[in-house]
Structures are given as C-alpha cells and as structure tokens.
Amino acid sequence: MLNQSPPLDRLFQALADPARRAMLERLALGPAPVSELARPLPMSLPSVMQHLSVLEAAGLVRSEKVGRVRTCAIAPEALSQAERWINARRIEWEHRLDRLGDYLKTMEGKGESDGAKD
Amino acid sequence: MLNQSPPLDRLFQALADPARRAMLERLALGPAPVSELARPLPMSLPSVMQHLSVLEAAGLVRSEKVGRVRTCAIAPEALSQAERWINARRIEWEHRLDRLGDYLKTMEGKGESDGAKD
C-alpha cells in the first residue's frame, strides 16, 4: 500500500476477520475484559491482544485499563460509518435501476417505430 | 486461518481495499467493462483483473464476457448481507443501552438503601 489506511480501509479490514467479528459480537452484548473476549477464541492471549488493537485502530472498540483489568466496549459510530458507505452504494444502484425502468417504460410507450433491437 | 473464508470474511475483505471500493462506486452508477473500471486506477490492468476476481469471489460483482469485452455489474444482495451483520450488532448494542438505562432508572427510584459499592 502506498498511503496509510484511511478510515474505511481499516474499518472493513477489521471486520474481515472472524475472530474480530466474534469479539464485536460479544461486545455488542456489553463491555468485557480482554480475557473474556479471549476465552471462546481458539488462540493465544497475545493474538487476541493484536486483534483488539486492530479493532481499536479502526475505531470500532474503545478500552480502558483499571487496575490490572482492561475493559473493552464497542464504539458504534464506526460501525455506522461502514454501514453508510454500503448504503450509499445500494441507493445509487437502486436509483439507477429506477432510471432504467423509466427509460424502458418510455420506450414501451413510444411503440416500436425505431429499428434498434437488442 | 482455521477454515476457508465464509461469506462475511470475503465480503469485508473485498470492501477493505480502496481500489475495489472505487470499482464498486463506479459500478453502482451502472455496468461497465473492465477497461473502464481500470482507467481511473493507478495500476496495471492485470492488477485490476485480480481485484475484480476478489469482488466476484465475494459475490459483490457479476460479469459476463461478450465478444472481447467483459461487462461487470454490481450484485447488491452481497452488500445487503454485510449491512445486515453490521446492523444486527448496532441493534444489540442499542438494546443493551436501553436495558442499562432501565436499570439505572430502577436504581434511582429505589434510593440508596443498598450498601453495595464497587
């Protein structure tokens, strides 16, 4: 890569891993310490820490350490940002299909006086 | 990786690259041949082809070759699937915040007769 990942890159990249999605699924139910996020995952604690830092870098999770326990919580604004990008594409696409539909309807109304076929 | 990429892995992975998102943004406006997708991108045609195959593997794009031209179109169902996953997390999180709010309200109503602190 040439440039440092802009937000959407990091965001989707973070969501692309099943372990990280599992962590988010857990966090969607409420905050949790690192070791609880790690428990169901088939990997070592340091690996979980790395996933956690990816999630934090993407803005998807925030965490705070109190005593020796780091408590993690989901940060839903980042999720919304990803959702917005996806939704914008869908809207554009549907809008285009509408225009296509209108066009086809217009053609229909005109009858087949024009020699163009498919 | 433990298992072969399930749909969501491929989906978010595909969305994590700016070149691929640019291709989708173009395709959201309507179908296009490969060379048109490639034109604005700062890379060789074979690279664009590789990105295209990632998008197809993720189910985000479908393409068909007619003559020597391959025409690509967006496949919005895959986008919706990604959106659904994100939305489900947001819903869960918001639901949790509701429950928390109820709980806090209940505590408030009770007054501070209970000695439990942190």
Added chain:
DNA sequence: CCTTTACTAAAGCTCTTGCCTAACTATCGA
C-alpha cells in the same frame, strides 16, 4: 491477413497479517 483492442495467464517479488512462544510488568489476595 494483419493490427489493434481487450482481456487473460504465469511467474515473481515485497510487504503485511496472523499466529506462535517466551519473557516481562503490574496488580490483587492471602
């Protein structure tokens, strides 16, 4: 037929990702 156009296939190279183990720090509880 010959050339251009549009794409495809193959091989290789570099950087990143995801995982590990081992060793370390910092709290908590007895």
Added chain:
DNA sequence: TCGATAGTTAGGCAAGAGCTTTAGTAAAGG
C-alpha cells in the same frame, strides 16, 4: 512478601495480499 492473575512486549515464522512485467489468446476492423 509470595504467588497467582491479567495483561503486555518482543521476536520470529508461514502464508497471503497486492503489485509488477512478460507473454499470451481472442475478437474487431481495415
């Protein structure tokens, strides 16, 4: 203070991602 708990840091390794160049194939057009 000692040991257990919770997390962190460092280093290393294998696989994958993303890009390149080179060399094709196949349709369109003169």
